[in-house]
Amino acid sequence: MGLKIAIVGCGKIADAHVEEIRKIPSVQLVAVCDLEPIMAEQLASRYAVPHWYSDVGGMLEAEKPQVLHITTPPESHLPLTAQAVAAGCHVFLEKPVALRHHDSQAIIQTVVTAQKKLAVNYWPNFEAPALELRRLYQTGVLGTPVHLESFYGYNLAGEYGTALKRDPNHWVLRMPGKLFQNVLDHVLNKITPFLDDDEPLIQAIAYCGDDAQDRSPSGQLLDELRVTLRGRQTSAYATFSSHARPVGHTLRVYGTNNTAHVDFASRSLVLERKQTFPSALGRLIPPFLVARDHLRQGLRNANRFRHARFHYFDGMRQLLGEFYLSIERDTPPPIAYSEILRVSAMMEKIFEQVYPEVFA
Amino acid sequence: MKILVTGAGGFLGANVVERLLAHGHTDVRCFLRERSKAERLEQLAQLYPAAHLEICCGNLRSKSDCDRAVRDVSLIFHLAAGLKGSAAELFADSVLVSRTLLDALKRRENISMRHTRVVLISSFGVYGVVRLGRGALVDEQTPLELHPELRDTYSHSKLRQEQLFWEYQQKDGFELVVLRPGVIYGPGGGAFSNRVGLKVGPLFFHLGGSNLLPLSYVVNCAEAIVVAGTHSDAAGQVYNVHDNELPTAAQYLRAYKANVERIRSLRLPYFVTRMLASSLEAYHRRSQGQLPAIITRYKAAAAWGGNTFTNAKLRALGWQQLIPTPAAMATTFQYLRGQGKK
Numbered sequence: 001m002g003l004k005i006a007i008v009g010c011g012k013i014a015d016a017h018v019e020e021i022r023k024i025p026s027v028q029l030v031a032v033c034d035l036e037p038i039m040a041e042q043l044a045s046r047y048a049v050p051h052w053y054s055d056v057g058g059m060l061e062a063e064k065p066q067v068l069h070i071t072t073p074p075e076s077h078l079p080l081t082a083q084a085v086a087a088g089c090h091v092f093l094e095k096p097v098a099l100r101h102h103d104s105q106a107i108i109q110t111v112v113t114a115q116k117k118l119a120v121n122y123w124p125n126f127e128a129p130a131l132e133l134r135r136l137y138q139t140g141v142l143g144t145p146v147h148l149e150s151f152y153g154y155n156l157a158g159e160y161g162t163a164l165k166r167d168p169n170h171w172v173l174r175m176p177g178k179l180f181q182n183v184l185d186h187v188l189n190k191i192t193p194f195l196d197d198d199e200p201l202i203q204a205i206a207y208c209g210d211d212a213q214d215r216s217p218s219g220q221l222l223d224e225l226r227v228t229l230r231g232r233q234t235s236a237y238a239t240f241s242s243h244a245r246p247v248g249h250t251l252r253v254y255g256t257n258n259t260a261h262v263d264f265a266s267r268s269l270v271l272e273r274k275q276t277f278p279s280a281l282g283r284l285i286p287p288f289l290v291a292r293d294h295l296r297q298g299l300r301n302a303n304r305f306r307h308a309r310f311h312y313f314d315g316m317r318q319l320l321g322e323f324y325l326s327i328e329r330d331t332p333p334p335i336a337y338s339e340i341l342r343v344s345a346m347m348e349k350i351f352e353q354v355y356p357e358v359f360a
Numbered sequence: 361m362k363i364l365v366t367g368a369g370g371f372l373g374a375n376v377v378e379r380l381l382a383h384g385h386t387d388v389r390c391f392l393r394e395r396s397k398a399e400r401l402e403q404l405a406q407l408y409p410a411a412h413l414e415i416c417c418g419n420l421r422s423k424s425d426c427d428r429a430v431r432d433v434s435l436i437f438h439l440a441a442g443l444k445g446s447a448a449e450l451f452a453d454s455v456l457v458s459r460t461l462l463d464a465l466k467r468r469e470n471i472s473m474r475h476t477r478v479v480l481i482s483s484f485g486v487y488g489v490v491r492l493g494r495g496a497l498v499d500e501q502t503p504l505e506l507h508p509e510l511r512d513t514y515s516h517s518k519l520r521q522e523q524l525f526w527e528y529q530q531k532d533g534f535e536l537v538v539l540r541p542g543v544i545y546g547p548g549g550g551a552f553s554n555r556v557g558l559k560v561g562p563l564f565f566h567l568g569g570s571n572l573l574p575l576s577y578v579v580n581c582a583e584a585i586v587v588a589g590t591h592s593d594a595a596g597q598v599y600n601v602h603d604n605e606l607p608t609a610a611q612y613l614r615a616y617k618a619n620v621e622r623i624r625s626l627r628l629p630y631f632v633t634r635m636l637a638s639s640l641e642a643y644h645r646r647s648q649g650q651l652p653a654i655i656t657r658y659k660a661a662a663a664w665g666g667n668t669f670t671n672a673k674l675r676a677l678g679w680q681q682l683i684p685t686p687a688a689m690a691t692t693f694q695y696l697r698g699q700g701k702k
Contacts, residue, residue, distance in 0.1 A: 010448065011448045012446040012447075012448040012449065014448070015446065015447065015448070019648075019649060022648070023648050036456060038451060038455050038456055038459065038520070038524075039448065039451060039452070039456070041520075042447065042448070042451045042455070042516075042517075042520065043448075045508075045509050045516075046447060046509050046513075046516070048509075159445055159446060159449075162445070163445060163449055166393060166394075167419055167421065168419070169419060169421070169422060305650065308646070308647035308648055308650050310650055311648070311649065311650050
């Protein structure tokens, strides 16, 4: 039998963890746990997980998993990580890593000291187009990144958004960075691998894009965020929008050789190449080249669909596979800890500007 | 006697409050999540000026809000439940909320559990109808679902909720009355139950065919809840709730087309639905869930297997259908037609 996996935290995202774990044949999900027994019971019941617990210590002792997935709200991540590594577990952590940057640092330090491994659920970065983008960058096709644009749309009328609006005490709204803190990892973790500065200059503005929100029970919620980042030679612009439609999720990397556009929503990557055609042909031909790229992407996606590799959380399956392999082979985990901490530090700087009263 | 109605701002909740007032109850606390849903309740307060209608807003996931909700009440109509969202949310909004409410009842010092009555609004979805033959009668003796994980998450959460209430009732000895409505419909509700069929894009797949629809017009349903909830003989009992004259799914769809809008529908016989479900299920399994298993053979059997129903136990208690089915359908279709024009 391969790695034994357990999950603590049986909220909505735990479903995705269970489903992706089950797609990896070499591992076994042995138990789930939640402080609320009913929540642990329902998850175990729906997915036929052998055991469920309401006490994480009891679960770790009885099941002795090698990996603990922590899918609880972030304020519990540090103590749970400490408890997990003390019980001999590696940790797969749901984002955001922690409420404050110093807690993120403590989490990484805890894992490193215990000589265990940790990964954070940066799953979109492990989808096929994101992996292709990484290859284009590493092989020099893009050249040196000059500027990046990361866009992340959010639907407040969707399943996640509705849950927030209906419950003023929702754990997302209790976080000091509120709605942004729950999603900003996904906006920034696409930028950090290309940004040439550990401490870029950051300017952030946030506002509420919906006047009607003032009448909601949760009061006014900042739901639009714009961030500019300036590294040594590379700049970036990050957008979080709750009102732009369609709800997009994109990354654009402007390189000194070529520019790449990744659309995470439609799982496509299009390369905009340096112009080489003369005169009017230079204006005539490029749209056809872009169309060819889109067609290729469509066919690749159809092929992935045919081979049942086109699930919503396919990137998570890829990430988990790499993480579990790094444990089995004792190789570095798929996401460098320095990247995790850079994202965490950038988030803290953004929140200091957006919510100065909390982060001062 | 102070009465609490949870979920009072909902489709059914406001009607239950109205029926309570119509039956002469004068002290009702209406608990709802958002003040914006209180419009109908405020109208009722004006219609019944002699009654004390207390509108109380909060979230039943909160212990303190639950304490506030149950203070000084001896009769609780628990209608609040999760209707949509993820599985975790449905369980949180139906089961966790119920446990928080029941714990709040236990914490009270001025009213003992033995002097408290709780009326739970459960669902037809809790019955284990898959094992029954086609055309079998569903009554209150029909066994509960043994494999709720194979059903839709709503039914799963409602079954767990009902089990929780019986567990607490066994331990704490309060009076429990459970009502299991069929398909509640009326102004403010939706147009189609899954029992009629499923809309996929512009096409409506009519899957219910000649199956009886256990319709319960919202006013009639509310009346049933109030009659059973306040009847001394109802303690410890379960009642199925549906109207007396039940149309078939096909009759309902035909009437909808004639009175609301022309929609394109495709009728699938049950054996075709089963074959389709079988294929979808096999693909779902083979592709490890690349497409959701919206229809499985188990779900198909539960929704479109075809049963007959009885509300004899409810009628024996004295419930009468206030609004005849033709008038109820006409009012509902008029509302839906108005919605379509908006």
